[in-house]
Amino acid sequence: MPVLHENLLMEMKKLTDEKRATSNETVLQQHSKDESHHTPVLPEVVVFPNSASEVSSILQYASNHQIPVVPFGAGSSLEGHCIPLQGGISINFQNMNKILEVREEDFLVRVQPGVTRTQLNQSLKKYGLFFPVDPGADATLGGMAATNASGTTSVRYGIMRPQVRDLEVVLADGSIIRTGGLAAKSSSGYHLTSLFVGSEGTLGVFTELTLKIYGIPEATVAGRAVFPSVKAAVDGAISLLASGNSLARVELVDEHSIRQVNRHSETSYPEKPTLFLEFHGNPAGMKQDVAFAEELLSANGSEDLIFETDSIKKAKLWEARHHLAYAFKHGFPGREMMLTDVCVPLSELTDAVVYARKLIENEGLNGGVLGHVGDGNFHSILMFDKNNEEETEKANRINEKIVEYALSKNGSCTGEHGIGIGKMKYLKKEHADTLPLMKMIKKQFDPRNILNPGKVLF
Amino acid sequence: MPVLHENLLMEMKKLTDEKRATSNETVLQQHSKDESHHTPVLPEVVVFPNSASEVSSILQYASNHQIPVVPFGAGSSLEGHCIPLQGGISINFQNMNKILEVREEDFLVRVQPGVTRTQLNQSLKKYGLFFPVDPGADATLGGMAATNASGTTSVRYGIMRPQVRDLEVVLADGSIIRTGGLAAKSSSGYHLTSLFVGSEGTLGVFTELTLKIYGIPEATVAGRAVFPSVKAAVDGAISLLASGNSLARVELVDEHSIRQVNRHSETSYPEKPTLFLEFHGNPAGMKQDVAFAEELLSANGSEDLIFETDSIKKAKLWEARHHLAYAFKHGFPGREMMLTDVCVPLSELTDAVVYARKLIENEGLNGGVLGHVGDGNFHSILMFDKNNEEETEKANRINEKIVEYALSKNGSCTGEHGIGIGKMKYLKKEHADTLPLMKMIKKQFDPRNILNPGKVLF
Numbered sequence: 001m002p003v004l005h006e007n008l009l010m011e012m013k014k015l016t017d018e019k020r021a022t023s024n025e026t027v028l029q030q031h032s033k034d035e036s037h038h039t040p041v042l043p044e045v046v047v048f049p050n051s052a053s054e055v056s057s058i059l060q061y062a063s064n065h066q067i068p069v070v071p072f073g074a075g076s077s078l079e080g081h082c083i084p085l086q087g088g089i090s091i092n093f094q095n096m097n098k099i100l101e102v103r104e105e106d107f108l109v110r111v112q113p114g115v116t117r118t119q120l121n122q123s124l125k126k127y128g129l130f131f132p133v134d135p136g137a138d139a140t141l142g143g144m145a146a147t148n149a150s151g152t153t154s155v156r157y158g159i160m161r162p163q164v165r166d167l168e169v170v171l172a173d174g175s176i177i178r179t180g181g182l183a184a185k186s187s188s189g190y191h192l193t194s195l196f197v198g199s200e201g202t203l204g205v206f207t208e209l210t211l212k213i214y215g216i217p218e219a220t221v222a223g224r225a226v227f228p229s230v231k232a233a234v235d236g237a238i239s240l241l242a243s244g245n246s247l248a249r250v251e252l253v254d255e256h257s258i259r260q261v262n263r264h265s266e267t268s269y270p271e272k273p274t275l276f277l278e279f280h281g282n283p284a285g286m287k288q289d290v291a292f293a294e295e296l297l298s299a300n301g302s303e304d305l306i307f308e309t310d311s312i313k314k315a316k317l318w319e320a321r322h323h324l325a326y327a328f329k330h331g332f333p334g335r336e337m338m339l340t341d342v343c344v345p346l347s348e349l350t351d352a353v354v355y356a357r358k359l360i361e362n363e364g365l366n367g368g369v370l371g372h373v374g375d376g377n378f379h380s381i382l383m384f385d386k387n388n389e390e391e392t393e394k395a396n397r398i399n400e401k402i403v404e405y406a407l408s409k410n411g412s413c414t415g416e417h418g419i420g421i422g423k424m425k426y427l428k429k430e431h432a433d434t435l436p437l438m439k440m441i442k443k444q445f446d447p448r449n450i451l452n453p454g455k456v457l458f
Numbered sequence: 459m460p461v462l463h464e465n466l467l468m469e470m471k472k473l474t475d476e477k478r479a480t481s482n483e484t485v486l487q488q489h490s491k492d493e494s495h496h497t498p499v500l501p502e503v504v505v506f507p508n509s510a511s512e513v514s515s516i517l518q519y520a521s522n523h524q525i526p527v528v529p530f531g532a533g534s535s536l537e538g539h540c541i542p543l544q545g546g547i548s549i550n551f552q553n554m555n556k557i558l559e560v561r562e563e564d565f566l567v568r569v570q571p572g573v574t575r576t577q578l579n580q581s582l583k584k585y586g587l588f589f590p591v592d593p594g595a596d597a598t599l600g601g602m603a604a605t606n607a608s609g610t611t612s613v614r615y616g617i618m619r620p621q622v623r624d625l626e627v628v629l630a631d632g633s634i635i636r637t638g639g640l641a642a643k644s645s646s647g648y649h650l651t652s653l654f655v656g657s658e659g660t661l662g663v664f665t666e667l668t669l670k671i672y673g674i675p676e677a678t679v680a681g682r683a684v685f686p687s688v689k690a691a692v693d694g695a696i697s698l699l700a701s702g703n704s705l706a707r708v709e710l711v712d713e714h715s716i717r718q719v720n721r722h723s724e725t726s727y728p729e730k731p732t733l734f735l736e737f738h739g740n741p742a743g744m745k746q747d748v749a750f751a752e753e754l755l756s757a758n759g760s761e762d763l764i765f766e767t768d769s770i771k772k773a774k775l776w777e778a779r780h781h782l783a784y785a786f787k788h789g790f791p792g793r794e795m796m797l798t799d800v801c802v803p804l805s806e807l808t809d810a811v812v813y814a815r816k817l818i819e820n821e822g823l824n825g826g827v828l829g830h831v832g833d834g835n836f837h838s839i840l841m842f843d844k845n846n847e848e849e850t851e852k853a854n855r856i857n858e859k860i861v862e863y864a865l866s867k868n869g870s871c872t873g874e875h876g877i878g879i880g881k882m883k884y885l886k887k888e889h890a891d892t893l894p895l896m897k898m899i900k901k902q903f904d905p906r907n908i909l910n911p912g913k914v915l916f
Binding site for chain 2: 103105106107108128147148149150154158159161162177178179181182183184185186187188189190191192194195197198199203215218238241242243245246281282283284285286287288289292343344345346347372374375376377406409410411412413414415416417418419423426427430431433434435437438440441442444445456457
């Protein structure tokens with residue numbers, strides 16, 4: 001049971017105002033969890049700062065009184081990142097949700113951490129620009145930077161880390177720093193921006209981000225290719241990657257997941273391993289890429305191949321992929337969802353996916369496998385009854401085995417969800433060499449261990 | 459005058475063998491400098507390890523006896539990185555030049571740090587693959603990672619940092635660690651790979667690198683566009699970038715540089731601001747991109763526009779850009795060359811280049827301006843007589859003013875050459891906020907300050 005701190009609510013009200021700090025039970029509960037299966041823990045106070053200087057005051061106070069602080073964005077994290085394990089203060093960034101500056105000519109945007117990615121893309125549209133990183137959930141950009149999120153488009157545009165040009169960070173002692181600049185390239189000293197991105201709130205709290213943005217591609221084509229086996233689908237994807245074309249998305253969805261989608265959306269997609277594809281480029285290039293893709297995918301055994309350029313049909317096509325988690329939730333009411341997240345070298349992907357599929361079947365759980373195949377990153381969706389010890393153990397066992405498999409192939413225990421609470425023991429294994437260095441850095445940056453304590457590092 | 463260490467040569471011979479450690483005057487001189495204008499300093503011993511474990515022994519010895527260690531690749535750095543400022547040991551990696559593994563399907567290659575980029579590309583060719591980062595010089599990959607190099611292709615493929623998937627690093631105390639893995643994506647803890655890349659030998663010594671490689675594009679087109687002014691050329695480049703096409707290179711060369719090229723190569727290029735361009739893609743896409751590029755460049759005032767697909771003509775076209783430094787060296791025999799290197803936000807590039815041009819003219823030095831315009835990164839080539847104090851001062855003054863200008867626009871004091879010796883005072887200005895954190899990290903990683911001491915951080 002976390003320690004309670006006398007006067008904490010009153011002090012937080014003093015640092016913000018009467019309405020922006022609360023211990024209301026409902027609000028505490030909203031900030032006790034994320035979208036993962038991890039057990040909720042209540043914070044003591046939730047505070048809603050309006051500015052970096054308020055965040056700074058909050059951290060100064062927290063530092064002086066050694067009170068844990070956990071930043072909270074959209075709460076869409078998947079490894080318990082924003083669960084206040086040791087109570088203390090949850091900082092909700094909903095008021096810091098302004099798009100501060102669009103620098104069209106520089107392909108940069110400056111935002112507060114509470115801006116969500118769809119909010120950002122809605123405002124960028126009128127400039128013909130967009131922010132590509134798409135983790136599925138409508139996460140905040142602060143949260144996406146904190147976990148080094150990625151998703152469906154990273155095969156083309158890259159993950160979160162290289163998109164972050166500059167960060168305003170409040171350090172544990174309340175000092176406000178800037179880590180980068182506006183230059184597209186720099187070799188100016190140690191790259192601390194890269195260190196903060198992915199640090200999951202354990203090294204500092206982000207109060208502003210400058211992000212790289214892109215011109216909306218002239219043309220996009222979406223496609224769906226159905227295969228007799230997972231192996232054929234992954235091989236097809238790898239052949240596309242090797243051909244060096246304008247692939248912007250390539251997603252694997254297994255037959256079990258398609259079945260859930262059909263049930264949920266009353267569609268009648270063939271219930272077989274399927275690749276969902278997207279190409280970005282110019283119309284002529286697209287046409288040639290799609291023709292070549294058709295050849296390559298057919299050569300790899302694709303039985304049913306559809307390409308769409310019409311925007312409504314494209315959206316419809318991607319619906320299946322986007323609604324997958326909901327389809328499973330609806331398909332198994334009352335059951336909890338565990339989402340595994342590993343990344344393996346591309347050459348190991350087929351075997352890893354087949355292995356995951358077998359594990360799920362052997363344990364007799366309901367679930368699907370889906371993957372950002374272009375990066376070797378895949379997830380299993382495992383449906384289990386949280387109150388049934390055996391089922392919970394089964395889900396944990398599958399997750400553990402999938403991670404161990406990935407690590408045995410020199411892969412990563414987390415492709416994009418982060419370490420949070422759930423992957424700490426695997427980080428220890430994956431990065432045994434660098435863990436002492438990470439700990440050294442954590443100790444220097446946060447000597448009183450107030451920043452999201454109990455996460456990432458043992 | 460650096461301190462001499464008794465028995466150092468003998469000890470280094472013991473750790474390697476009789477032939478692989480030397481204090482031969484000529485060899486010491488070869489390791490006293492890089493390609494910059496910075497004053498040479500002799501190391502005490504040069505050692506040529508064959509393996510990480512030899513490097514480890516050398517570092518253990520150096521650590522125990524507090525002897526400075528400087529890694530040496532091709533010696534092509536431009537800010538004095540491999541000058542052994544405090545004497546000690548220069549570690550030459552010429553024996554560690556093996557390509558250890560090409561993982562075709564994973565788009566990865568594992569190399570020793572002494573492999574050069576042209577050596578790598580020659581071996582990758584037969585796989586239809588290539589490594590895109592091209593800083594101009596035939597640098598070693600260890601050196602390129604140490605300085606976070608980039609060059610002409612980063613507008614399309616990115617800079618060095620995101621290409622590095624895994625590093626084997628020998629730390630100051632001799633321990634050998636791995637920082638990454640083979641997964642294309644990972645959110646597993648603090649990203650130490652990104653911290654080591656660009657650390658210029660001050661945090662550890664690289665003994666192996668795993669790098670991302672790419673499929674050779676199906677088609678490339680090279681182009682040259684001549685403009686009435688630098689402003690028109692840069693505006694033309696920005697319009698290309700905004701159109702979201704398959705631009706892989708876009709280089710600005712000013713009229714003074716073209717003049718040197720014409721003199722050096724007996725060519726007759728129009729002596730006006732010129733953009734050199736390259737597109738990578740498929741033939742149909744290329745064609746459409748080039749047609750659109752012609753429209754955009756003409757709209758921005760391009761007077762003379764040539765596109766080539768023939769490989770000999772393409773090579774000829776790029777010669778002018780590639781031979782620029784030599785053209786200047788030949789044009790002004792006996793004079794030293796200073797290369798400035800700043801990066802500004804794209805929207806500030808025109809003014810910054812015009813400003814640099816004016817500075818050179820006002821000071822009355824010979825020189826040119828050239829730039830990786832796609833990234834806002836540009837260089838001035840300044841020719842000066844090292845023995846003439848006034849000329850040296852002029853060159854230094856121009857460099858200083860260009861850097862100050864870039865910093866005033868939230869740019870970087872170094873786009874790609876690194877801090878080394880020459881930019882330490884500007885790093886202090888550019889990253890005043892994070893300098894204390896950098897120092898903290900340096901102190902933790904290298905408590906006895908033996909790793910490339912006197913560089914990067916004051």
